[in-house]
Amino acid sequence: MKDVKCECGHVNPHGTVLCEACGKVFDEQSKDKSLLDMRYEGSARRSQTYNKTIVDKIWNFFSSVKVGVWLIIVTLIASAAGTILPQEMYIPPTMPAEEYYEDQYGWFGKLYYELGFNNLYSSWWYLVLIAMIGISLVICSLDRVVPLYKALKAQRVTRHEGFLKRQRLFGTSGNVDVQDIATVKQRLKTKRYHVREENGDLLAEKGRFSRWGPYVNHVGLIIFLIGGMLRFVPGMYIDKVLWLREGETKVVPETDGQYYVTNEKFILENYDKDKDKTFEAAIDRAGMVVKNYQTNAVLYKRVGPAIPGEKPELEKVKEHKIKVNQPLKFEKFALYQVDYKLDELNTMSFSLTNKASGETFGDIKINLYDPKPKYDLGNGYHVEVLSFFPDFEFAKNGEPTTKSRIPNNPAFVFKMTSPEVPDGETSFVAIQQTIEPLGDNQYKMAFKGIETKNVTALTVRKDLTLWIIILGGIIFMIGVIQGAYWNHRRIWVQNKNGEIWVAAHTNKNWYGLKREIESVLSETKINIPADQIQNEKVDKEGI
Amino acid sequence: MVTISSNLLYIAFVLYLVATLFFGGAIKAKKDIEGKKGTNRWGKIAVFLTIIGFISQVGYFITRWIAAGHAPVSNLFEFTTFFGMCLVGAFIVIYYIYRTPLLGLFTMPVAILVIAYASMFPRDISPLIPALQSDWLHIHVTTAALGEAILAISFAAGLIYLVKVIDQSKASKRTFWLETVMFALVTTLGFVLVSTLFSSLDYKAEFNWVDKNDQAVTMEYTMPAITGPHEGELLTKGKFEPLVEMPALINAKKMNSVIWSFIGGFILYGLIRLILRKRISAALQPLVKNINLDFVDEISYRSVLIGFPVFTLGALIFAMIWAQIAWTRFWGWDPKEVWALITWLFYAAFLHLRLSKGWHGEKSAWLAVIGFVIIMFNLVAVNLVIAGLHSYAG
Numbered sequence: 004m005k006d007v008k009c010e011c012g013h014v015n016p017h018g019t020v021l022c023e024a025c026g027k028v029f030d031e032q033s034k035d036k037s038l039l040d041m042r043y044e045g046s047a048r049r050s051q052t053y054n055k056t057i058v059d060k061i062w063n064f065f066s067s068v069k070v071g072v073w074l075i076i077v078t079l080i081a082s083a084a085g086t087i088l089p090q091e092m093y094i095p096p097t098m099p100a101e102e103y104y105e106d107q108y109g110w111f112g113k114l115y116y117e118l119g120f121n122n123l124y125s126s127w128w129y130l131v132l133i134a135m136i137g138i139s140l141v142i143c144s145l146d147r148v149v150p151l152y153k154a155l156k157a158q159r160v161t162r163h164e165g166f167l168k169r170q171r172l173f174g175t176s177g178n179v180d181v182q183d184i185a186t187v188k189q190r191l192k193t194k195r196y197h198v199r200e201e202n203g204d205l206l207a208e209k210g211r212f213s214r215w216g217p218y219v220n221h222v223g224l225i226i227f228l229i230g231g232m233l234r235f236v237p238g239m240y241i242d243k244v245l246w247l248r249e250g251e252t253k254v255v256p257e258t259d260g261q262y263y264v265t266n267e268k269f270i271l272e273n274y275d276k277d278k279d280k281t282f283e284a285a286i287d288r289a290g291m292v293v294k295n296y297q298t299n300a301v302l303y304k305r306v307g308p309a310i311p312g313e314k315p316e317l318e319k320v321k322e323h324k325i326k327v328n329q330p331l332k333f334e335k336f337a338l339y340q341v342d343y344k345l346d347e348l349n350t351m352s353f354s355l356t357n358k359a360s361g362e363t364f365g366d367i368k369i370n371l372y373d374p375k376p377k378y379d380l381g382n383g384y385h386v387e388v389l390s391f392f393p394d395f396e397f398a399k400n401g402e403p404t405t406k407s408r409i410p411n412n413p414a415f416v417f418k419m420t421s422p423e424v425p426d427g428e429t430s431f432v433a434i435q436q437t438i439e440p441l442g443d444n445q446y447k448m449a450f451k452g453i454e455t456k457n458v459t460a461l462t463v464r465k466d467l468t469l470w471i472i473i474l475g476g477i478i479f480m481i482g483v484i485q486g487a488y489w490n491h492r493r494i495w496v497q498n499k500n501g502e503i504w505v506a507a508h509t510n511k512n513w514y515g516l517k518r519e520i521e522s523v524l525s526e527t528k529i530n531i532p533a534d535q536i537q538n539e540k541v542d543k544e545g546i
Numbered sequence: 547m548v549t550i551s552s553n554l555l556y557i558a559f560v561l562y563l564v565a566t567l568f569f570g571g572a573i574k575a576k577k578d579i580e581g582k583k584g585t586n587r588w589g590k591i592a593v594f595l596t597i598i599g600f601i602s603q604v605g606y607f608i609t610r611w612i613a614a615g616h617a618p619v620s621n622l623f624e625f626t627t628f629f630g631m632c633l634v635g636a637f638i639v640i641y642y643i644y645r646t647p648l649l650g651l652f653t654m655p656v657a658i659l660v661i662a663y664a665s666m667f668p669r670d671i672s673p674l675i676p677a678l679q680s681d682w683l684h685i686h687v688t689t690a691a692l693g694e695a696i697l698a699i700s701f702a703a704g705l706i707y708l709v710k711v712i713d714q715s716k717a718s719k720r721t722f723w724l725e726t727v728m729f730a731l732v733t734t735l736g737f738v739l740v741s742t743l744f745s746s747l748d749y750k751a752e753f754n755w756v757d758k759n760d761q762a763v764t765m766e767y768t769m770p771a772i773t774g775p776h777e778g779e780l781l782t783k784g785k786f787e788p789l790v791e792m793p794a795l796i797n798a799k800k801m802n803s804v805i806w807s808f809i810g811g812f813i814l815y816g817l818i819r820l821i822l823r824k825r826i827s828a829a830l831q832p833l834v835k836n837i838n839l840d841f842v843d844e845i846s847y848r849s850v851l852i853g854f855p856v857f858t859l860g861a862l863i864f865a866m867i868w869a870q871i872a873w874t875r876f877w878g879w880d881p882k883e884v885w886a887l888i889t890w891l892f893y894a895a896f897l898h899l900r901l902s903k904g905w906h907g908e909k910s911a912w913l914a915v916i917g918f919v920i921i922m923f924n925l926v927a928v929n930l931v932i933a934g935l936h937s938y939a940g
């Protein structure tokens with residue numbers, strides 16, 4: 004495509020509307036408009052210039068702000084829809100999601116579930132929306148930033164008459180003293196304008212860098228989105244939960260068996276209204292308020308190679324009281340306090356008892372996480388654990404089974420052997436229940452007591468994407484502040500036809516600019532430029 | 547300390563009320579105020595009172611902080627009053643940029659309503675649950691509230707714009723929606739008045755009812771029950787029997803408060819209409835006749851420009867930092883988080899629309915109103931209705 008050479012000598016790229024250097028109007032259509040459309044300085048944007056190939060069409064689609072706004076609005080509405088009912092990750096795990104939604108919310112819940120709104124934010128179409136915003140951000144920025152940069156760089160001080168006349172703020176004055184121009188120049192400088200002079204014409208400009216704000220913030224957003232995407236790359240993000248009983252040491256998942264952690268103690272504290280007097284009323288109203296969840300943890304590192312089946316040799320790294328808001332950190336990992344279970348059954352004790360006489364022949368204490376197959380009580384008495392069901396229930400076929408490995412409801416099948424009954428007697432013992440499947444026994448396992456322990460749940464987290472996300476966030480903030488707290492203002496003071504012409508432009512906040520011009524021109528013979536759209540209805544015209 | 551603190555809040559509240567009257571006086575007294583210049587004596591007094599009130603409220607904030615041992619932004623009452631304080635603070639700042647008392651006349655009543663509304667919630671100093679025990683909580687909540695307050699100034703300016711620009715001589719869609727906004731404000735006042743009325747009468751009625759998990763539970767109403775709970779049985783003698791029974795899924799007590807607020811709102815609105823004999827917006831129109839439309843449009847836009855970065859920082863970035871520390875992940879699609887995102891997306895859309903022609907002026911003013919509705923929705927409905935991790939459980 005041919006470049007456009009302006010009468011001022013500057014060569015503009017094809018598609019330029021206003022000469023980059025002097026501002027002369029090229030575009031025939033905009034010639035008769037009373038005011039210029041100053042957005043992007045009338046520079047040659049790809050999206051406004053080409054529309055032939057499929058690539059052009061896609062480019063134009065994504066570079067349109069209108070499309071961008073639609074994408075944002077659609078995402079907004081979709082996001083709102085996801086808050087009508089709780090997302091699946093927040094429903095209690097008591098029943099499958101499929102039933103839960105209908106059970107709790109009737110036909111609406113069912114519909115919600117069937118539309119897939121229960122996992123809306125990870126649905127393919129939501130991700131497509133976000134991706135489209137990302138693509139749009141890249142394309143719209145590229146489409147504008149380069150031509151805008153070139154145009155702002157190429158601008159000359161002296162401007163074409165047609166350009167000045169069609170600025171929103173414009174005025175002319177005759178009989179101006181040379182001294183006035185000097186005064187104005189001085190005042191502009193004290194107002195931190197960068198003033199350039201050519202043939203007695205002035206261009207005062209400030210805040211040009213604010214024009215890059217949107218592009219900087221868009222770059223920040225893109226980096227942020229890339230950071231979010233990296234989460235799906237294996238190894239970047241780890242999210243595991245580790246349940247630890249008091250006194251227990253376990254390997255920290257995903258550390259290649261390098262790190263081990265011990266739960267020395269789990270503590271739950273409530274506020275005490277007698278001690279914390281200030282909170283008395285609030286505690287009374289709420290009943291009970293938790294003050295602290297804490298795991299006293301010790302972190303170990305393995306020394307030497309891992310030999311399967313052998314106990315690793317551990318070296319203490321550090322102790323830390325893991326509380327909410329105070330995770331234990333090491334290398335790229337952090338262990339967070341996320342859940343707990345108080346008083347989980349840990350051991351059960353029984354006495355082998357003669358049912359008739361009540362005489363006992365020794366106690367056994369069963370570790371519910373590690374029951375021994377046989378307990379020898381001496382003198383010919385011993386007890387075998389034939390079966391153990393930590394979380395006992397009867398299966399549909401009537402057989403006893405276990406729901407899980409957690410001893411929520413332990414049950415045993417014991418074989419009790421004694422001198423009187425050397426072949427042993429079988430007894431099924433569950434909480435509050437004893438069944439003697441092979442007829443009446445002489446002996447029983449009398450329940451003696453339990454010991455419990457607290458269990459803590461720690462989330463094991465590694466997130467290598469955080470730095471990228473933080474970087475994106477910082478760049479975004481710099482960009483928005485740059486674009487929002489500064490404005491790009493330009494004031495032209497030029498000699499035309501023996502008069503002084505003043506024109507001014509800002510990308511936003513015209514009141515501020517007008518006030519600044521008033522104070523710059525005060526007590527000079529230069530007239531204050533008029534706002535050419537003040538009289539018209541303002542909302543019909545843009546910047 | 548706690549008493550000093552509540553007295554300071556009370557003083558601030560009264561000062562705001564008086565200041566509003568003076569702002570009104572400032573507009574009435576000098577008919578020829580031209581936008582930017584000309585704050586007259588009334589206006590100066592009004593601003594002065596506003597600042598004293600603001601200082602007093604800061605005093606409330608600090609003393610309560612000392613008493614509680616943590617920044618008072620941790621329950622609905624505290625957060626909402628803080629939001630009201632930020633609104634006044636943001637107004638003072640914007641006032642010194644643009645110097646128009648008219649903005650005060652529209653902002654202060656909103657701030658007063660917000661604070662009055664806040665006072666309807668339990669005012670006890672509450673202890674912090676473990677997740678809230680973090681400095682990031684305070685940093686996050688305060689910046690977020692400040693950002694929202696600055697954005698709310700754009701609502702006040704937008705309202706001025708609409709009151710001025712909309713032709714009140716005949717009923718139209720625009721008059722209807724603007725009046726709806728006025729009605730919503732009046733209804734908030736209705737809620738405050740009705741709640742105050744019943745709490746001064748010490749109304750209490752206890753119910754046995756069956757919740758959605760078929761559990762028998764009790765619940766105490768503090769307003770006469772119009773909507774009764776599911777299979778509810780009134781225990782307190784001599785109290786009002788519910789007119790209709792709600793299904794277990796709906797929180798009948800909150801529903802009841804909403805209905806009472808509307809009753810209060812309708813009565814109040816009806817009275818106002820009887821006295822004014824025209825729409826509220828029509829009655830307000832003479833007050834704004836000297837303001838320049840361009841000028842309020844710019845205030846509205848500028849507030850969004852100032853508020854958007856603050857909001858982003860507070861409600862998203864600081865929130866994410868805190869969530870990462872407290873909940874192990876910076877983002878979890880909790881309803882409150884999502885609504886912060888929605889607010890943010892909305893104002894992003896607003897800023898982009900302002901780039902195109904035709905979205906200045908009236909349309910932009912409507913957007914400012916919608917933005918405020920979203921903020922209020924996040925503040926009120928998400929806390930009370932859509933319970934999540936953030937719910938202060940009022």
Ligand code: HEM
Binds near residue numbers: 074486898
């Ligand atoms: C959530 C996503 C987005 C956010 C938060 C965002 C944010 C911003 C902000 C704060 C500005 C500055 C506005 C001002 O200072 O008046 C801006 C400008 C802009 N944005 Fe975005 N944006 C987003 C998405 C998009 C998309 C998808 C497009 C694509 C069409 C887009 C195109 C633009 C354009 C063209 C500008 C004006 C640039 C200029 O004036 O030179 N933005 N954006």
